[in-house]
Amino acid sequence: MYSLTLLMIAGAVIFAWWSASRDAAERATALGRDACRNAGVIWLDQSVHASGLRLRRHDSGWLGVERSFRFEYSDDGVERHVGRLVLFGDKLVAFSGPRAREASL
Template sequence: MSPLSALLWLIAGGAAFAYWNAARAAAERAGTLGRNACKAAGVIWLDQSVHANGLRLSRGEDGWLGFERSFRFEYSYDGIDRHVGRLVLRKGKLVSFVGPVAPSVTPINPD
């Protein structure tokens, strides 16, 4: 094996490791966000996991290209029904969320 091909293999391995590491960090962040949202809304977080279901290139607020990762998770209000929540992360920041929300009461002002 020539030094050039060894160097190319090393670069490819480093890039693969960086991609894998970023994907794991995003999945852990998505799990934390999903778990916290379910806890705040008072619902049951089912399966204790999130599932990656999308990856695309996206331009961030700083103008640089980066990955936008989509995840889904499931939750239940009573342990019988199942609902799907979705969240999207860009550079580790939450940019979209669809899922359980904390119940709130809006007072009605009779005017």
């Protein structure tokens, strides 16, 4: 009886972790794609890759997960550049990569 309950709890925790990871990857994909489009560069491979994971405290003191992603882009179609972004929950906390073009007058 207890083993079935523990198995169900473990399954729920694993599913919640997997779901949160997929949500973060989808958010990172949208952010990387939008950054490349706004900068007028080519978003290579049409994906992001998880590159790091760490625990970090929220302002409230609760622990949260900070996920790092990388993506590649090219401004000329030949050279590849690496962009990086960091999400804490669903909030973007760090970004390095293509910058949006300035409007010309």
